[in-house]
Amino acid sequence: MAEEKSQASSSKMLTLKASDGVLFEVELNIAKEMKTVQAYIDDCEDIETIPIPNVLGKHLAIVIEYIKKTNEEYDAEFEKQWNMDDLQLLLLAANYLNISGLQECLCKAIAKRIENKSPEYVRKVFNIENDHSPEEEAKLRKEYKWAFEGVDKD
Amino acid sequence: MTLSNKKANCGDQIDRISDFPSNVIDGILEHLNIRDRARTSILSKKWRYIWTSFPRLEFDKEFFDLYDGDSDQEDFVDHKPNISRFITEVLLLHNGPIYKFTLFMHRHFNIKIEFLVKWILFLSRKGVKHIQLVNNTYHSYRMPSHLFSCQELTHVRIRHFNMSVPPNFRGFKSLLHLHLEQIKFELGALESLISGCPLLEELCILNCSGYECVDLSASPTLKVFHIEYNHAIKSICLEKANSLIDLTLIVYRDGVSGLNNILPKVQRLTMGLDSKMLYADVIHPTPLICLKYLKLSTVNLEQREELLHIVSVLKSASNLVELVMETCCDKDYKTEVPDHAEELDCSSYCLNQLLTVNIKVKTNFKHVMSLIRFILANSSSLKTLTLDIDLGYKKSDVPILFGISRDLLWMERASQRAHVEVLHQRIDYDFKDYRYY
Numbered sequence: 093m094a095e096e097k098s099q100a101s102s103s104k105m106l107t108l109k110a111s112d113g114v115l116f117e118v119e120l121n122i123a124k125e126m127k128t129v130q131a132y133i134d135d136c137e138d139i140e141t142i143p144i145p146n147v148l149g150k151h152l153a154i155v156i157e158y159i160k161k162t163n164e165e166y167d168a169e170f171e172k173q174w175n176m177d178d179l180q181l182l183l184l185a186a187n188y189l190n191i192s193g194l195q196e197c198l199c200k201a202i203a204k205r206i207e208n209k210s211p212e213y214v215r216k217v218f219n220i221e222n223d224h225s226p227e228e229e230a231k232l233r234k235e236y237k238w239a240f241e242g243v244d245k246d
Numbered sequence: 247m248t249l250s251n252k253k254a255n256c257g258d259q260i261d262r263i264s265d266f267p268s269n270v271i272d273g274i275l276e277h278l279n280i281r282d283r284a285r286t287s288i289l290s291k292k293w294r295y296i297w298t299s300f301p302r303l304e305f306d307k308e309f310f311d312l313y314d315g316d317s318d319q320e321d322f323v324d325h326k327p328n329i330s331r332f333i334t335e336v337l338l339l340h341n342g343p344i345y346k347f348t349l350f351m352h353r354h355f356n357i358k359i360e361f362l363v364k365w366i367l368f369l370s371r372k373g374v375k376h377i378q379l380v381n382n383t384y385h386s387y388r389m390p391s392h393l394f395s396c397q398e399l400t401h402v403r404i405r406h407f408n409m410s411v412p413p414n415f416r417g418f419k420s421l422l423h424l425h426l427e428q429i430k431f432e433l434g435a436l437e438s439l440i441s442g443c444p445l446l447e448e449l450c451i452l453n454c455s456g457y458e459c460v461d462l463s464a465s466p467t468l469k470v471f472h473i474e475y476n477h478a479i480k481s482i483c484l485e486k487a488n489s490l491i492d493l494t495l496i497v498y499r500d501g502v503s504g505l506n507n508i509l510p511k512v513q514r515l516t517m518g519l520d521s522k523m524l525y526a527d528v529i530h531p532t533p534l535i536c537l538k539y540l541k542l543s544t545v546n547l548e549q550r551e552e553l554l555h556i557v558s559v560l561k562s563a564s565n566l567v568e569l570v571m572e573t574c575c576d577k578d579y580k581t582e583v584p585d586h587a588e589e590l591d592c593s594s595y596c597l598n599q600l601l602t603v604n605i606k607v608k609t610n611f612k613h614v615m616s617l618i619r620f621i622l623a624n625s626s627s628l629k630t631l632t633l634d635i636d637l638g639y640k641k642s643d644v645p646i647l648f649g650i651s652r653d654l655l656w657m658e659r660a661s662q663r664a665h666v667e668v669l670h671q672r673i674d675y676d677f678k679d680y681r682y683y
Contacts, residue, residue: 180262187270195273203277211288219259220289232288238325238332239284242312 106133107141108156114149115141118156125159127190147185151178155185158194171201176217213246264292268299275300280309280336298339302346305333307382310352326354330361337368344369346376353383359390366392373398375420381406386430394418404429411435417442424449431456440464451475462487472516484508491536493517497544498528506530518543526555534563538599541570547613548575557620561596569621572606573614590616592623592658600625606634611650619657628661634669643670 104120108129123129123142132142144152158170174182179202186194206214215222224232233240263271275283275297283297313325325332333349347369351357362379369377370392377399381387389407394415402418403425410432421443426436427450436457440449441464448470451460455477462468463486471487472494484490485504492514495502499520505528509515513536519528524546540563547553560566603621607614618633635650637643647670654666 180266183270183273184262184266187267195270199270199273200277202274203282207278207282211285214286215289218263218289219261220264220293221261222289223291224288229288232294236284236287238313238328239281241323241325243285 106139108152109141109143110147110149110152111145112149114152116149116152116156122156122159125191125193126155127192128188144189146188148181151181151185154178154182155189155191155194158197159191162193162197167197171197171204174201176202176205208242208244210243210246213244264290268296271296272300276302279306280304281312284336295341299342301343303336303340303344304346304348305350306348307350307352310350310355314352314354326356329355330357333365334361337365340372344372344374347374348376348378349380351379351381351383351387357383359387362387363390363392366390366396370395370397375399376401378403379405379407386428403427408432409435409439411438411442415442417444419443420445422447425452426450426454427452429454429456436460459483462490498523506532509534511536513537514539516541516543524549524552524555525559526551529555529559531558532562534559535565537563538565538567540566540568543572543574545571545573546575547573547617550613553613553617556617557590560621561594564596565599566597567599568602569600570604570606573608575608590620592620594624597621597625597628599627601627601629603628603631604634605632606636608636611635615650615653618654622657622659622661622664622666624660625664626660628659628664630665630667632667632669637670 105117106120106123108116108118108123129142133139179198183195183198186198206217280303283300286297287294313329374396375398386406386408389409391412394412398420399418400420401423402421405427408430415438422445424443424446431454437459446465446468449468450472452474458480460473461483462471463483466486467489468487469489470492471490474496479501482502483504485507487508490508491512493512494516497518497520510532515537525542545556605614637646647668651668
């Protein structure tokens, strides 16, 4: 993928405007990796600044960096750097911008962090409030007892 | 994104994930196994049924391994007798279509055929597209006929079943990949199956029985064909397989036809020959410009004719990137082993794209050395050449290996960065690799 990017037929630049007003100048072929942006360009050809209302400047910067650099090694190291909050926001950004490679990488990263963990651990990681009563929870645990054994200790 | 303070657990941490769009949650669930997904049902009321609409169900080897524990272990509860019931419950809970279903029938678990039949019937009503059924037990099962009602199938992989095709089978109109391993077919079943799949792109028939003919003219879209067999075959007809780019044929014998028609387009070729056959009789001279990967086993280099033919095949494969060869020796054939190695043309300017070579030899290696000299002298891009020698159990190995390595060192190389390695395996209890550089 890196080779394709260096052979850009047009070095036309585009400006992307994040939700907090931060501006990013990117090459057209980088911007096109975001299918949402591509659709925008297809609709209005002469546009120079594209608003990205759902994504903070901080996260858009990371996304653009990812697109420029992505390869297997980069992916493996990439996901280690971010906390769960950032991972989630980056995933939402990748989903909105429709970048399937980044989406896959982030989903894998999030899944890896909750693999074989207890529900208590997962709730903490995602800040999910447990609205089950103790009886309801016990009933569910019994129903899926095959799923609850051998889980990592918290 | 909603910021709901009522959901805050501690401080200003918010629960975003419960409001994620379902396609994003599915993206995360995709990388979790079925147990992890089942446990999400307990996270909160909102999460109770999220996992039940995830369209893939995989009961793979790892799933069963978890329950294959020791009764001596602490906290061990034996779930083996209940496994089929758990799987049935998961299926019944499922909401929406199921696109992918994987079942690995583990040796230590007894899954009754009645359950399998009901599961496949259930799946046939859920629009299943990918099915993988691997029977790893010691006895073969009869493939439930409900499989043939799964009209939306695109990928099928099955291993170790007895199979017959029902008379009302209307074909798998969308099937792209068909992978059959250790299947015992009833007469005519394989032929009906193949001819019922007009869009087939990949077909693997590995160690199956009960069929005599394979005709690929019914599969004009076929790109990949792998067949491995050991029994008597009447015919394997490759002639009309015009889209074929990847072919594995183990083995080529009388009855196979059309190979040379399709070779010019093939990119990956793996072949073995029936005993006493030579590649000189099987592969006709023709430019093999599409060929990138070539693996030939049962190459009898003791015969000069064969050696020269292999060289001409390599010369015609100008885009070859990887070469693997396994030689054999013909013990019955009385051949005069020449004192000197065959002189081959080492300035043909061919094999320019060749990067990797792996040659496995038994006993007679004189002609192999000629071949290697030819390869080293011509392949200007070569990265690695590995010579794997199996001399059998002999005490005189070391001086021979030393001689080989010395000869290899002296050979002229077209590629400055070529790395040549010699591996030696003994038929011993000590399995050692001796490497000489």
